[in-house]
Amino acid sequence: MANQQRIIVLGGGPGGYEAALSAARLGADVTVVSDGLGGSAVLTDCVPSKTLIAVAEVVTLASESAGLGVRIDAPVTVDLAAVNTRIKKLAEAQSADIGTRLAAEGVRVVDGRGRLDGASRVLVGDTAFEADAVLVATGAHPRVLPQAVPDGERILTWEQLYDLEELPERLVVVGSGVTGAEFASAYNALGSQVTLVSSRDRVLPGEDSDAAHVLEEVFARRGMTVLGRSRATSVTRTADGVVVGLQDGRTVEGTHCLLAVGSIPNTAGIGLEEAGVTLDRGGYIEVDKVSRTSNRGIYAAGDCTGVLMLASVAAMQGRIAIWHSLGEALSPLKLREVSSNVFTDPEIATVGWSQTAADEAGLAATTLTLSLHGNARAKMQGIDEGFVKLTCRTESRLVLGGVIVAPRASELIHVVATAVSLGLTVDQLAKAFTVYPSLSGSIAEAAHQLHQRA
Numbered sequence: 267m268a269n270q271q272r273i274i275v276l277g278g279g280p281g282g283y284e285a286a287l288s289a290a291r292l293g294a295d296v297t298v299v300s301d302g303l304g305g306s307a308v309l310t311d312c313v314p315s316k317t318l319i320a321v322a323e324v325v326t327l328a329s330e331s332a333g334l335g336v337r338i339d340a341p342v343t344v345d346l347a348a349v350n351t352r353i354k355k356l357a358e359a360q361s362a363d364i365g366t367r368l369a370a371e372g373v374r375v376v377d378g379r380g381r382l383d384g385a386s387r388v389l390v391g392d393t394a395f396e397a398d399a400v401l402v403a404t405g406a407h408p409r410v411l412p413q414a415v416p417d418g419e420r421i422l423t424w425e426q427l428y429d430l431e432e433l434p435e436r437l438v439v440v441g442s443g444v445t446g447a448e449f450a451s452a453y454n455a456l457g458s459q460v461t462l463v464s465s466r467d468r469v470l471p472g473e474d475s476d477a478a479h480v481l482e483e484v485f486a487r488r489g490m491t492v493l494g495r496s497r498a499t500s501v502t503r504t505a506d507g508v509v510v511g512l513q514d515g516r517t518v519e520g521t522h523c524l525l526a527v528g529s530i531p532n533t534a535g536i537g538l539e540e541a542g543v544t545l546d547r548g549g550y551i552e553v554d555k556v557s558r559t560s561n562r563g564i565y566a567a568g569d570c571t572g573v574l575m576l577a578s579v580a581a582m583q584g585r586i587a588i589w590h591s592l593g594e595a596l597s598p599l600k601l602r603e604v605s606s607n608v609f610t611d612p613e614i615a616t617v618g619w620s621q622t623a624a625d626e627a628g629l630a631a632t633t634l635t636l637s638l639h640g641n642a643r644a645k646m647q648g649i650d651e652g653f654v655k656l657t658c659r660t661e662s663r664l665v666l667g668g669v670i671v672a673p674r675a676s677e678l679i680h681v682v683a684t685a686v687s688l689g690l691t692v693d694q695l696a697k698a699f700t701v702y703p704s705l706s707g708s709i710a711e712a713a714h715q716l717h718q719r720a
Contacts, residue, residue, distance in 0.1 A: 270295060271592060274388045274397040275584075276380045276536070279305020280577040281403035281568030283364050285584030290371035292592050297397075298373055299380035299390050304361040305405050306569075307577045310425040313360055315448060317353045318427075319609050322455035323673075326611055329455075333648050344456045347431040354428055382537030385563045399563055399591040402543075402551060403584055404536065406529035406569035413500035413511075414440070414525055420508050421501050421523050424449065434458045434522035438510050440498040441526035442469040444608050447481065449524055450490060451610040460490045461518055463510060465497040470608060474669045476635065477614045480651050481671075484612065493518070501525070531570040548572065555598035557587035565591060574604055602667075605683040607676040612652050615679035618667025618686040621657050630660040634719060636712040638672060642703035649673060654708045656682065656692065656716050663691040663717060672705055681709050692717045 273289045275282045278300025289296045302309050321344065328342045368375055376395075380388045382402075388395045408423035410416055418426045424445055435458065439450045442464030454460040462469065462485070469485070469492060470478040485492055493512075500511040507521040531550045538545060544552045544560040550572035557565045565587035568580035582599060589596040608614040624631035638644040638652040652672040658665050668682035685695050695713035700706050 271398040272396060273297070273399055273401065273588065273591070274299065274380070274395055275401045275403060276382075276388065277305060277403035277405055277532075277568065277570075278303040278364070278375075279307050279403060279405050279568055279580060281305075281405075281580035281584040282401065283368060284581040285401050285403065285567060285588045286368060286373045287371055288585045288588045289592065290368075290373050292588070292594065294588075294592060296371075296373045297376060297395055298368065299376045299378060299388065299395075301377060301379055302361065303364045303368070303375070304357070305403075306407070306425070307405075307580075308360045308364070309357050310428075312577055313357050314353045314428055315424065315445075315452075316609055317356055318349065319448060319452045319611075321349050322452040323611060325457075326455045330648070344433060346433045346456070350428045350430060380536070382541045382543075382564070384537075385541050385561050399565065401557075401584060401587050401591075402533075402536070402538070402559075402564065402566040402570060403568045403580065404532040404570045406531045406575070408525065409528040409530045410525055411440075411498065411501065411527060414498070414523070416525065417503065420503050420521070421525070423525050427524065430522075434520070436461070436507070436520040436522070438463060438501075438508065438518050438520035438523045439526060440501070440510065440523060441528070442466060442492070443472065443526065443528070444470065446524070446526035448609050449526060451481075451485070454485070454488055454490045455611060461520065462490060462492045463496050463498050463512070463518065464492060464494050467494050469494075470614070473608060473614055474616060474620060474655070476653070476655065477616075477669055477671045480612070480653070481610055481614065484651055498527075529569060529575065531572065533570050546572070553583070556590040556596065557583045557599075558590070573599075574601055574606070576604065576606055579604055603683065603687045605679050607679065609676070612649075612671050612673055613675035615670045615675035616668070617679055617683040618665070619657055620667060620669070624657060624666060629666070631657050631666055632660045632716065632719060633657040634712055634716040636708055636715065638705070638708060641705060641708045643705050643707070644672075646703065647673070649705075654712045656695075656709070656712045658692045658716055663693060665690055665692055665695060665713075668709075670709075674705075678706055678709065681706060 272295045275298045378390045437458040450462045497513040508523040510518040542561040551566040567583035569575045605617040621633040635655040655669040665685040692713040700710045
């Protein structure tokens with residue numbers, strides 16, 4: 267039976283449009299309020315950045331192919347203006363595709379930004395919309411430093427990179443988290459001289475330490491400068507570039523600076539607190555495992571909640587919110603089953619429990635790390651770095667999690683994620699057939715060795 271509840275979604279990113287599609291398919295009357303379908307994930311963040319990274323991968327393959335016997339007589343160069351033009355066209359096309367999907371499901375799309383007027387009413391300009399349930403999926407925007415104001419020319423956020431027409435000669439990347447590491451890796455491959463400024467003692471402080479170590483070695487081999495324990499305090503524009511000031515008094519000069527120092531949720535000024543929605547100290551919306559806020563008629567999903575800021579998580583949060591609001595059967599969000607990936611070169615993919623997390627939780631666990639050096643496919647492709655790491659319960663041998671460092675690790679991790687989600691043992695993972703030769707063969711081999719060790 268069609269559900270006639272009125273659902274209003276604020277935001278057109280993955281958390282919003284996937285929720286809207288789910289609600290429409292369940293028969294609800296759905297309105298999406300958005301000033302750009304696809305949100306930052308499609309228009310300024312995930313789709314554009316991964317397209318740029320795909321170009322960087324091609325350049326790296328060409329530049330490092332001599333060891334495979336491939337001869338390229340001229341240096342590999344990049345037409346950044348053409349690359350960025352393509353990136354923006356792809357983002358626009360993806361946004362249009364989302365609009366087509368929403369229209370096909372009967373979802374009403376209102377162009378603009380909405381504001382809550384109580385728990386069951388949304389204002390878009392002078393127009394009011396009544397709702398039985400509201401989903402807030404307004405995303406986030408780049409954080410900047412007080413003494414580093416982006417100008418869109420030399421001092422940039424990751425949303426402004428795609429207007430560049432020439433490759434930065436000397437790029438200073440401030441921030442060594444996922445975003446900073448990805449862009450540093452990409453621009454280094456494209457031909458920029460990159461300096462990565464990290465306030466921590468290593469890159470990717472939130473990722474597996476062994477994986478981060480491999481990446482640092484690759485960065486050094488490819489000529490990147492990484493300044494660890496170096497907190498940036500200012501970025502100043504000069505006549506022909508920028509000067510980045512560090513807390514210890516040193517300075518770093520470059521032609522351009524990319525600020526990758528985190529995000530700020532888009533939660534200010536949209537009536538959340540007036541509607542009884544609790545925000546944490548960072549301005550993120552507090553939600554439970556079914557995406558409810560402190561006001562039970564208002565749900566939230568995506569980056570505005572600060573819960574694992576991934577497009578896949580945003581989409582699932584949105585779907586769960588809809589299923590809950592419409593009385594459908596559901597399972598709460600299980601963050602331990604979420605796969606994530608850092609799109610550096612090599613990629614770093616993770617899922618589930620690490621050995622450290624298991625130890626802290628009091629779980630008896632065993633971890634095995636298998637280098638890709640012995641993998642036949644890796645040898646054929648000239649892959650010199652990378653590994654597969656699996657963690658299982660010591661007694662039952664249930665797969666708890668894994669880390670993969672390799673080209674296309676984002677594709678390989680799904681095997682481990684499936685094992686974690688379905689509660690498979692390393693025995694079962696080892697017994698599944700793999701193709702020879704293949705990188706995935708190392709996952710099976712790691713499981714086989716872990717079975718023996720556990």
